[in-house]
Amino acid sequence: MDTVVDVPFRLLNRKAHINSIESYRAMHTRSIKDPEKFWGEVASEFYWNISWKRVLSYNFNVRNGPIFIKWFEGGKTNICYNALDRHIQEGKGERVAFYFEGNEPNTFTSYTYRLLLQKVCKFSNALLKIGVKKGDRVIIYMPMIIELIIAVLGCARIGAVHSVVFGGFSSEALAIRIVDAGAECIITADGILRGPKQIPLIPIVQKAIGICKDNNLVVSKVILKNWVGFKAEDEKFISWDNLVDTCKSECSVEWLDSEDPLFLLYTSGSTGTPKGVLHSIAGYMVYASLTHRYAFDYHEGDVFWCTADIGWITGHTYTIYGPLLNGATSILFEGIPTYPDGGRFWSICEKYAVTQFYTAPTAIRSLMGLDSHFLEKHDLSSLRVLGTVGESINSEAWLWYYKAVGKQKCAVVDTYWQTETGGLMVSPLPGAAPAKPGSCALPFFGVQVQVLNPDGTPAAAGQEGCIVFDRPWPGIMRTIFKDHNRFEKSYFSVFPGHYTAGDSGFFDEDGYLWVVGRIDDVMSVSGHRIGASEVENAIALNKDIAEVAAVGIDHEVKGQSIWVFCVLRPQGTLNEGEIILYSVPNLKLKLAMVELTNDLKLKVRQQVGAFATPERIVVVESLPKTRSGKIMRRLLRDIFSRVKKQKLGDCSTVSEPQVIKNLVKQAMTLQL
Ligand code: 6R9
Secondary structure (H helix, E strand, O other): OOOOEOOOHHHHOOOOOOOOHHHHHHHHHHHHHOHHHHHHHHHOOOOOOEOOOEEEEEEOOHHHOOOEEEEEEOOEEOHHHHHHHHHHHOOOOOOEEEEEEOOOOOOEEEEEHHHHHHHHHHHHHHHHHOOOOOOOEEEEEOOOOHHHHHHHHHHHHHOOEEEEOOOOEOHHHHHHHHHHHOOOEEEEEOEEEEOOEEEEOHHHHHHHHHHHHHOOOOOOEEEEEOOOOOOOOOOOEEEHHHHHHOOOOOOOOOOEEOOOEEEEEEEOOOOOOOEEEEEEHHHHHHHHHHHHHHHOOOOOOOEEEEOOOOOOHHHHHHHHHHHHHOOOEEEEEOOOOOOOOOOHHHHHHHHHOOOEEEEOHHHHHHHHOOOOHHHHOOOOOOOOEEEEEOOOOOHHHHHHHHHHHOOOOOEEEEEEOOHHHOOOOEOOOOOOOOEOOOOOEOEOOOOOEEEEOOOOOEOOOOOOEEEEEOOOOOOOOOEEOOOHHHHHHHHHOOOOOOEEEEEEEEEOOOOOEEEEEEOOOEEEEOOEEEEHHHHHHHHOOOOOEEEEEEEEEEEOOOEEEEEEEEEEOOOOOOOOOOOOOOOOOOHHHHHHHHHHHHHHHHHHHHHOEHHHOOOEEEEOOOOOEEOOOOEOHHHHHHHHOOOOOOOOOOOOOEOOHHHHHHHHHHHHHOOO
């Protein structure tokens, strides 16, 4: 029997947007039966310079020609106008858009909608002044400060396509994204404050620009926000403060086609370089706003806090766009949950009387492990809805969130979605249905989700299969930048007619969805999505490595941590004719192993970023492979994962069963 937690939300607020399972079902049915009417009504709440001619046209089946999705065709609008100007027109200019809470608890300030608009307009004018125009791609590589949001909205206002790169990525990873996007303009800051650390960004950006140059891309404009106080030696950098100083605080809006691109966000796939996921304007706008309103049961007067970094999709949709489109007041937090102490999240919730709090299971698990006084000394009675995203949440963490943080009075919403989906796809709605810890429950409006067997038939209840979506929702990505073929192959070729999410899961008898995990080689470390290939490519730069597989191994706090399995070259400097196996035979080799491990970790830090540093490097004799020579990362995962130690998946396709036996033996000696 699953644990079922009945709607506690009702105790606190009987005015939930959707307050019964019947009204959820009625609205969901309406959204599926007549999507054009449903989404047309939602879209009418926004300002359109020219109204759309057609709500939806699409092809989801590769057999019928190229995949395409168009929402609100013929319409002209602007997402920045709808996020800011519209609220001011409606007399809400003095409402706080963001409470900024800095890394240090004594650094905080607030921005009303009116002030934010003025700052965005100044910045849009600044972009225009230096020659950025509609359609240009602009890379934003910044800390979690208000200028990051201003930069994003400043681009959106003039039709430039923003591409935010998470501040934890290395210069190599940054350069790959700049080159792929063909961006000639970068907006950055001198550094990042993260707890007690000050991380300089200028050298990373300079190195990335050098790599771009080697790849025939000249980055001609770099705008630098002075934040931490590091000095920029480079005169080529344009000072943010000087640039905006002379710019006017009004800037006319560029009216854009519904399907014009809004942003690119790079994400990891199972193979190859990161994918430039492209979202377009109108559909994303409508979907970000509606999902934010319903899944978090947002009402006027609430204070919403999504802790996600804007470098990831959650930050785009639920730190910036969704809340602003609903005229909400949100928190923007620069720091980390454990600085200056483990009560920082809770002290912020108390300070601003946060009503909705949205974070990742990894944060919940790490806070759960701390002394309870960090939590108990804060008054959290303002909270109504607690959200999670990024990976499945184990029921222990769910129950702690529900009981210790929410005092059994808040709805917990486990939201399942992806960079590619633009907004949440499957989630309980607060007040609508009982929750089950670990299940993301029911599809959002306009979403039709299925679990399919490999032959394409629907899986029975309780049966694990591939999660697919049957029809477009407004927030779906439109393509992979410059690679529509890869878009079709990655998402539409496995089950023609369906979007394949790349996750497996099952429905229970109540129709609740349970996500099991990725079916590809994408890892999830502290909720950060990392492709096996990105780590492997970095490792392979070491000349002693013949073969490598990077695998996400179950980890108590991070969800997964990266383990790298490598086979050494027979003639490498390390081997000396022996193959190192279960233990390192002599001191010389032991030292060589330490050196190797350090170098491999460094390579990953340089090529990808510190957040992708492998936890363990394991030298093996051979990697498990299929008869056709494909590395079976799934088997490595099963063998070395603590929780799954006993249960190995299907081994029938392994070319050499002895390899498995050796690996199991080796796993035993590693003191798991
Ligand atoms: C929003 C985001 C997407 C992948 C996705 C899935 C995993 C996200 C989840 C979840 C179980 C949830 N995922 N939310 N798994 N339950 N509530 O995280 O986007 O970074 O693109 O990652 O994350 O595996 O396919 P992204």
